Amino acid sequence: MTSPMPEKPALEGLEARWGQAWEESGTYRFDRDQATRASVFSIDTPPPTASGSLHIGHVFSYTHTDVKARFERMRGASVFYPMGWDDNGLPTERRVQNFYGVRCDPSLPYDASFTPPFEGGDGKSAKAADQVPISRRNFVELCERLTVEDEKQFEDVWRKLGLSVDWTQSYRTIDDRSQAMAQKAFLRNLARGEAYQADAPTLWDVTFRTAVAQAELEDKEVPGAYHKLAFHRTDGEGDVLIDTTRPELLPACVALVAHPDDERYQALFGTTVRSPLFDVEVPVVAHHLAQPDKGSGIAMVCTFGDTNDVVWWRELQLPNRAVIGFDGRFVSEAPAAIESEAGREAYAQLAGKTVFSAKTAIVEQLTASGELIGEIRKISHPVKFFEKGDKPLEIVSTRQWYIVNGARDEALQQSLLERGRQVGFHPDFMRVRYENWVNGLNGDWLISRQRFFGVPLPVWYPLDADGNPVFDDVIVPDEASLPVDPSSDPAPGYDESQRGVPGGFQGELDVMDTWATSSLTPQLAGGWEADPELFELVFPYSLRPQGQDIIRTWLFSTALRSQLEHGTVPWTDASISGFIVDPDRKKMSKSKGNVVTPAAMLDDHGSDAVRYWAASSRLGTDAAFDPQNPKQIKIGRRLAIKVLNAAKFVYSFELPSGEFSITEPLDRDLLASFAAVVSTATEALEGYDHARALEVTEKFFWTFCDDYLELVKERAYGATTPAEQASAVLALRTTIDGLLRLLAPYLPFATEEVWSWTHDDSVHRASWPTAAELGEVGAPTGLLGLVGEALIGVRRAKSDAKASQKTPVVSATISAPAAQLEVLRGASSDLAAVGKIQSLEFVEGESLAVTAIELGELPEAAAAAPAAGAAAAAAGSSAAPTPAAGA
Numbered sequence: 001m002t003s004p005m006p007e008k009p010a011l012e013g014l015e016a017r018w019g020q021a022w023e024e025s026g027t028y029r030f031d032r033d034q035a036t037r038a039s040v041f042s043i044d045t046p047p048p049t050a051s052g053s054l055h056i057g058h059v060f061s062y063t064h065t066d067v068k069a070r071f072e073r074m075r076g077a078s079v080f081y082p083m084g085w086d087d088n089g090l091p092t093e094r095r096v097q098n099f100y101g102v103r104c105d106p107s108l109p110y111d112a113s114f115t116p117p118f119e120g121g122d123g124k125s126a127k128a129a130d131q132v133p134i135s136r137r138n139f140v141e142l143c144e145r146l147t148v149e150d151e152k153q154f155e156d157v158w159r160k161l162g163l164s165v166d167w168t169q170s171y172r173t174i175d176d177r178s179q180a181m182a183q184k185a186f187l188r189n190l191a192r193g194e195a196y197q198a199d200a201p202t203l204w205d206v207t208f209r210t211a212v213a214q215a216e217l218e219d220k221e222v223p224g225a226y227h228k229l230a231f232h233r234t235d236g237e238g239d240v241l242i243d244t245t246r247p248e249l250l251p252a253c254v255a256l257v258a259h260p261d262d263e264r265y266q267a268l269f270g271t272t273v274r275s276p277l278f279d280v281e282v283p284v285v286a287h288h289l290a291q292p293d294k295g296s297g298i299a300m301v302c303t304f305g306d307t308n309d310v311v312w313w314r315e316l317q318l319p320n321r322a323v324i325g326f327d328g329r330f331v332s333e334a335p336a337a338i339e340s341e342a343g344r345e346a347y348a349q350l351a352g353k354t355v356f357s358a359k360t361a362i363v364e365q366l367t368a369s370g371e372l373i374g375e376i377r378k379i380s381h382p383v384k385f386f387e388k389g390d391k392p393l394e395i396v397s398t399r400q401w402y403i404v405n406g407a408r409d410e411a412l413q414q415s416l417l418e419r420g421r422q423v424g425f426h427p428d429f430m431r432v433r434y435e436n437w438v439n440g441l442n443g444d445w446l447i448s449r450q451r452f453f454g455v456p457l458p459v460w461y462p463l464d465a466d467g468n469p470v471f472d473d474v475i476v477p478d479e480a481s482l483p484v485d486p487s488s489d490p491a492p493g494y495d496e497s498q499r500g501v502p503g504g505f506q507g508e509l510d511v512m513d514t515w516a517t518s519s520l521t522p523q524l525a526g527g528w529e530a531d532p533e534l535f536e537l538v539f540p541y542s543l544r545p546q547g548q549d550i551i552r553t554w555l556f557s558t559a560l561r562s563q564l565e566h567g568t569v570p571w572t573d574a575s576i577s578g579f580i581v582d583p584d585r586k587k588m589s590k591s592k593g594n595v596v597t598p599a600a601m602l603d604d605h606g607s608d609a610v611r612y613w614a615a616s617s618r619l620g621t622d623a624a625f626d627p628q629n630p631k632q633i634k635i636g637r638r639l640a641i642k643v644l645n646a647a648k649f650v651y652s653f654e655l656p657s658g659e660f661s662i663t664e665p666l667d668r669d670l671l672a673s674f675a676a677v678v679s680t681a682t683e684a685l686e687g688y689d690h691a692r693a694l695e696v697t698e699k700f701f702w703t704f705c706d707d708y709l710e711l712v713k714e715r716a717y718g719a720t721t722p723a724e725q726a727s728a729v730l731a732l733r734t735t736i737d738g739l740l741r742l743l744a745p746y747l748p749f750a751t752e753e754v755w756s757w758t759h760d761d762s763v764h765r766a767s768w769p770t771a772a773e774l775g776e777v778g779a780p781t782g783l784l785g786l787v788g789e790a791l792i793g794v795r796r797a798k799s800d801a802k803a804s805q806k807t808p809v810v811s812a813t814i815s816a817p818a819a820q821l822e823v824l825r826g827a828s829s830d831l832a833a834v835g836k837i838q839s840l841e842f843v844e845g846e847s848l849a850v851t852a853i854e855l856g857e858l859p860e861a862a863a864a865a866p867a868a869g870a871a872a873a874a875a876g877s878s879a880a881p882t883p884a885a886g887a
Contacts, residue, residue: 005651005757007645011606011637014749019159027165027762028073028081030407031696035078035537042538043069044522044558044571045165046546047084047173054157057547057599061577063614065545067690068165068575070745072542073164076766082525083158088514094208096142096453097462102741103131104139104452106509109496114138136452136509137488143453144174145498157599162748164764171524173517174453178524179483182517183458185565186403186447190459194404196563197471199320200446201313204396205386206328210450212386212393220383222392226295228373229366231256231273234281240273241373243295245381247366248359249302251278251335251347254318258298260286265298276371277362280335280344280480285316297787304395314443320399321392323350330358355394360463399471401448401457401510405560408440412563416499419559423574427620428686430548430767434559437552445557447516454511456852458484460491467502519557522570541571548576548620578622603634608747612636615746618691632849639698640750643743646705647754650736653716653729662775664715665826667731670708670782674700674735675771676780681742682768697838703733707788714833724829729770738769782820786848787827790814793850794835801855808856809837816844824848 022028043065047690048058073079097103100116117132134142152170158165171178198786203212227247230239242256253386254273258265267286275282289308290299301312303322321335328615334347346365350358366372370653383392416438425431446459460475475491477484486507490496498504517524526535526681546554555574562570601610617623677700684692709732714720716728744763746752755763794812798805812835816824821842824831834839838856845851 002758002760003753003756004047005648009305009648009753011608011640011644011750014753015160015162015602015607018749018752019162021157022164022762022764023167025762027764028079028166030049030080030166030169031078032534032537035080037537039076039078040080040542041069041072041077042080042526042541042543043082044525044541044544045081045083046554047171047518047521048227049086054154054598055164055580055621056601057462059161059601059610060580060614060617060623061545061547062158062163063611064575064577064619064690065543066161066611067615067745068543068545068685068688070164070748071685071768072766073764074744074766078765079166080169080526080541081165083163083167084171084173084521084525085147085151085154085157086514086518087144087151087172087174088451088511088517088803091454092143092147093139093451096139097131099146101131101144102134102139102142104136105133106131106452106788107558108135110135110137110488116142128328129263135422135488136456139452140174140485143626145647147172147174156587157602160602160607161598164748169525172778173514173524174455176483177530178517179455181528182512182520182529183482184479185520185523185561186512186516186531187458187479189403189564190474190476192564195401195447196404197399197401199397200318200400200402201310201322201395202398202400202450203307203384204391204394204450206324206326206390207389207391208386208395209326212389217326217386217393220385221380222383224379224381226377226379226381227363227366228296229276229300229375230371231275231282233268233632234272239653240268240297240298241296242300243633244300245379246305246359247372248330248350248355249305249323250275250300250362250363250366251280251338251350252302252321252323253278253280253282253302254303254313254321255282255301255316256298257287257290257301257312257316258286259290259292260288260565262290262292264292268298277365277369277532278338278347279340280337280343285312286866287312287316302438303397305431306395308460310400311393311442320397323353324394324396326396326398328391328394329354346556374753388663391770398450400446402444403447403560403564405441405556406438407443407447412529413438413441415563416556416559419563419569422569423559423571426573426575427618430551430574430576430620433548433551434556437556442882445560446690446816447513447706449513450509451511454514455483455517456485456487457508457510457512458486459508460480460486460494460505461508462491462504463500463506465502467500469506509720513521515553515557517792518554519561520773522558522562523565538570542573543576544571546574546576548578552575566818573688576620578617578620581622581624583624601627601630601633605630605637606640606749608640608750609633609637611746611748612639612694615690615694621690636747639701640747642701642705643747643750644742644754645738646701646709647740647757649709650732651754651758653732655733656722656726656729660730662727662730662734662777664724664727664731665781666711666783666787666830667727668777669781669826670704670731670735671774671777673784674738675774675777678738678742678769678771678774682770685745694746697739701743703784703788704739707791708735708784711784711787711827711830711834715830719833720829734774736780738774741766741769781823781826783823786816786820786824787831789848790816790824790831790850791835793848794831794837794853796852797850803855804858806836807858809835810854810856811841811852812841812850812854813841813843813852815843815851816846816848817846818844820848 069079069081090597101118102116114134205212226243226244228241228243230241231240234243269286272281272283301309303313304310321337323330324330329348330353334352338344338347349361385392406416420434458477461469461471462473464470475851477492485508491505494505522541523538526538528535529673559572610633616632677696679694710727715724718725740751740755740763751763795805798807828840
C-alpha cells in the first residue's frame, strides 16, 4: 500500500481512494481460518432501518463503535464486524403502495408472473381503491426491490464515513435466511410454551387498517369536550359524576378509577356503580395513574379509549368489552354485559356508526335520559395519531401472539435481571434503565402485527365442519421447510384447494413485530445453526452498541431471546450512545423536522473531521450540534490537516544509517511522556472511553508539533553531531509512528495516507502502540514542558521588542527554581538553536522566566521579508509555528 509522498498533502479525495484500497485488499475482513474463540471480538451491530434515511445521530453512534472496532483490531483481535439492514416496516409499505400502485391483500394467492401497473408514482393523490390488490408474497417482493436501493445508498454513506465493517458479513432482516431463523426461534418458543395466543388491545389506525408501533406515534393537539356523566351507586347513596371526552365508549366501560390517595373517593373503593343508559354494574377501583386534578378526579375505564385504559385493564385484571372494530365503526353485537332490554336498544343506535357519529348519538340519548349533567365544556387536548395518519388512533381488541418476558414469571424475571448484571454497561448508569424495565413489566411481549412487510408468523389453523378456525389447535411446519408464508403456502398435510373451506385450513395473516426479528441479530449475523462453526466463534458477542432510547426494546428483547434459546447473555458488554440534540438542546428526530442528514456534512468537511466531532463525546452523553456553526468538526479538520503536514515534515528526515540510539535528554523525555499517553489512551479505550483516549492523544500531538518539533528541528537538520542528529530523527520517527496508530481509529483516512508514505501495510492492520516498544526511557522529567515554556518566553521577548522571530539573540538569561534548572540544562543546546541564542545562561529564581535578553541584528536578506517565515510557521496552528516552518 506504499504511495509517494505528495508535495502538498490534502484531505480531498482520501475517502474514495482508501475506501477502494481497503475493499480490494480486504483490510477489515474477518478471517475465520485464523480466528479462535479467544481472539475474536464480535460486534452485534445495530441494523439501520432501510425504509427511512440516515441522519447525523447514526453517524454519531456508529463512529463510537467503529473506534472500538479499529482499536481491538490493532490490538490483534479477530474483529467480527457485520452490518445488517432492518428492512421491514410500515413506512416501506406505504412507499411501495405509492411507488408501484399496489396494495396488499393477504388473502390472495401468489402470482409468480405479476408485474406492477407502474413504477415511480409519488402517491400523493393515489386512492386505495385505485391500487391493484396483490398477495403478501408479491407485495413483499416489491418491498424488497425498493429497500435494496435504499441499502445501497446507506452503504455508500457508511463507506464514506470509513466504518471498518466487513461487508461480506451482511444480512437483511427480511431475506429468506433471516426469515427462516426468526420463524425457527418462534416455533421453538411455541414448543417450549413460551409463545401463546390471547385476545388483547392494539393501537390501531382505522385508515390503514393496521396496528401501529409505539415508535410510530405522535401527539397532535385537537379540539375535544368534557361531558359530565352520572353513574349510579348500587347502594342507593346517590350518583358518582365523572368527566369524559369519549362518552361514546360508555358501553365499553369496565370500571371507575381514582387515585388511591384521593380522599374524595376513599369510601367508594371496593364498591360498585351502574353505568348510565346501559345499566351495567362496574367496580370502583384505585390506581396511581388516575389524576386527581383532571376533570372530577375519577375516570371511566373503557376498553379501550387510550393507553391508560390498557394499563388499567391489564394491571387491575378487568374484563374486555371492546366495541370498536378494525374499520373504526361500532361492532354490531352489544357487549354481553349489557343485559337489559333498554341497554341493548341504546346500543343498537350506535352499531355500525363511526366514532364521530356514535358520539353524537349517545350524547342525544344521555341528554334525553337526564344522565348528562350540566353543559358540555369544550377543550383542546393531545391525542395520539399514527405519524403518517390523519385520524386519531383507536384501540381495538384482537387475537394476538405473545412471548413470555418475565412479567408473570418471577423465575424468568430474576434470570433476566441476573443476565443484566453479567453485562458490562458503558456507561454503567445505563444499567438501571434495563433493571427498571424488567422490574416494571406488567404484561408479556405482544409480537404479532397486522402488517405485511414482515416475517410471517409460521402457523396455520384447522377449520371445523362449519368453517370456523380452531385457534387452539395450531398447525406448524417442520424447520426444514422454513421460511414459510401461511398466506400463500398451504398448511402441512393440506393442499391449496383446502384453504378457507370447512375441514380445511386457514393461514395466519399476521407478521412478527420488527423487534421479534431484530431481537435475533446475534443469531442472524452469526449464522445460528446455519453456520455452526461461525456461531461458535462469535457468540456470545463481545459488544452490543446501541442508543439509550431502545434499551427497553432492542437490548431487553435480545437478552430475553438469548435467555430463552441459549440460557446465556448475548454479549459481554453494551455501549450506550447519547442523543444528538439541536442548539436548543432538543433531541433531533424526523417528527420534529430538525434532523441533519450526513451526506452533505461528509462532503463539506471530510469524513475524518466528522468522525472527530462524533468521537469527542463520551458514551451516554448527549451532544449538541449546530449545522450552521459546526465548531468541533472544524477543529477535527484542522487536526487531520496538521497530521498530514507534521508527518510530511518528520518523514522528510531519513533514518540514520549505523548504530545510533535515542540519547538526548529532550528526546528521551518526549518518549517518556508519550509512553504515559499510550498507557492512558489504551486504558481508556479498554474501558470504552474513546473520548478520553482522543483527548490525551490530541493534546500530546499538539505539544509534539508546537513545542518538540520546533525545539529539535535544527538538530534534526544536522546542525550538531551525527549522534545528536540521529537521536532527534529516531525520536521524531518513533513518536509520529506511534501517534498515527493512536489516531488511526479516529482519523482513518489521514493516518492511512501518511502511513502509506513509509510503510507497506495498512496502519489499520499495524499493531497498537505500547509503552514497552518505546524502550527504557524512564519516567517523564518534565523537560519538554519546561523548555517549551522557556521558548515561549524568548519568543514573547522578541515580540515585545517588535522584532522578527528570526532575529538572533546575543545573550539570554533564564531563571527558574533549582530543580527545574537542573532539568532545563539538558536541552540548553536545542533551546539556543531554535531561539538563535548565541549565549544562554541559567540562574536560580522563584519561577521560570526570561529575565534578560539582548537582541542582535537581523541579516539583511532575512529582514527583507520577515513576515513570510512567520506566515509559514503559523500554518496549521493558531498557537505556534508548525514544523514545516523550518523545513
